[in-house]
Amino acid sequence: MQILKSPNSCLFSPRESLASSQTLNLFKYLINRFTSEFDPMELLGRGAFGRVYKAKHKMLNNVYYAVKVVRCEEKSLREMGTLSELLHPNIVRYYTFWVEDSGYRNPELADGALSFFSRTSSNSSAKYFYIQMELCDTKTLKHWIVEKNKESLQDSKRREEGHSITEQIVSAVEYIHSKRHVHRDLKPENILFGLDGKAKIGDFGLVTQDDDGDDNALMERSRERGTHSYMAPEQREKKYDRKVDIFALGLIYFEILWKLSTGHERAEVTELISSLTDLRTYKCDVRISFF
Numbered sequence: 001m002q003i004l005k006s007p008n009s010c011l012f013s014p015r016e017s018l019a020s021s022q023t024l025n026l027f028k029y030l031i032n033r034f035t036s037e038f039d040p041m042e043l044l045g046r047g048a049f050g051r052v053y054k055a056k057h058k059m060l061n062n063v064y065y066a067v068k069v070v071r072c073e074e075k076s077l078r079e080m081g082t083l084s085e086l087l088h089p090n091i092v093r094y095y096t097f098w099v100e101d102s103g104y105r106n107p108e109l110a111d112g113a114l115s116f117f118s119r120t121s122s123n124s125s126a127k128y129f130y131i132q133m134e135l136c137d138t139k140t141l142k143h144w145i146v147e148k149n150k151e152s153l154q155d156s157k158r159r160e161e162g163h164s165i166t167e168q169i170v171s172a173v174e175y176i177h178s179k180r181h182v183h184r185d186l187k188p189e190n191i192l193f194g195l196d197g198k199a200k201i202g203d204f205g206l207v208t209q210d211d212d213g214d215d216n217a218l219m220e221r222s223r224e225r226g227t228h229s230y231m232a233p234e235q236r237e238k239k240y241d242r243k244v245d246i247f248a249l250g251l252i253y254f255e256i257l258w259k260l261s262t263g264h265e266r267a268e269v270t271e272l273i274s275s276l277t278d279l280r281t282y283k284c285d286v287r288i289s290f291f
């Protein structure tokens with residue numbers, strides 16, 4: 001029997017050598033699952049906490065995903081926990097997640113040494129979540145609104161498409177609330193378009209639990225961030241509930257259908273929606289009465 005000599009002078013038979021190379025591959029896979037399983041193709045975007053890559057699955061033909069790489073923190077755990085519970089055509093689909101010791105970075109993908117990776121590199125114990133999600137278009141509802149604002153407001157296509165997009169978002173928010181979650185950061189930038197053309201709510205980084213069963217109870221919450229311009233007045237306080245999402249939806253609906261050019265127009269709309277606090281519901285009659 002031929003005996004192989006390993007670099008560290010242990011002796012391996014061919015069978016042992018095969019077993020050890022398989023173990024090594026498994027080890028490499030566990031350490032670098034992202035690059036073992038996927039070919040990272042493109043940096044799709046970066047947020048305050050992470051980066052999102054377009055990645056091709058190595059073993060599947062023409063199957064692409066969005067993989068978000070974020071530091072392991074409570075916020076990202078909350079995001080994954082919620083996403084894993086949700087399955088809806090208008091919510092960015094989550095597949096799975098895993099943890100690695102380092103955050104992927106590739107200068108060839110315009111992925112410079114900026115942001116959270118370099119900031120955290122001094123912390124050798126930092127771990128990273130890799131969240132495998134449905135790949136969407138990089139153009140969000142924000143882009144859609146900016147494009148439509150360049151066109152005439154009389155454009156009937158804006159209304160037609162706008163109503164369809166609104167219905168899809170409302171359906172997703174209803175579903176999120178039915179699962180007793182509050183998104184808390186609804187805004188056009190967080191509404192993506194799937195490759196199937198459907199509107200999809202993403203970025204569940206601020207998601208929280210709604211109250212347990214009592215629709216009228218207001219939960220005591222840590223006063224958390226969100227996006228100021230879409231935030232319901234009560235969200236700046238400690239007690240609020242899912243209606244904060246309906247408030248943001250109301251503003252988004254206005255922006256989808258109308259060009260809010262000035263701060264004054266925006267303030268008027270915000271005031272109108274605030275005055276409807278008690279009516280904030282998904283019901284069509286309220287949505288129609290906005291106009």
Ligand SMILES: Nc1ncnc2c1ncn2[C@@H]1O[C@H](COP(=O)(O)OP(=O)(O)OP(=O)(O)O)[C@@H](O)[C@H]1O
Nearest residue numbers: 044045046047048049050052066133134135136203
């Ligand atoms: N599933 C996806 N498919 C395609 N692009 C995506 C997907 N998810 C995110 N992106 C892109 O990556 C960018 C960064 O997303 P990410 O959720 O990390 O940041 P963010 O929305 O700015 O949130 P944060 O509030 O955490 O900073 C988004 O703006 C979007 O353009």
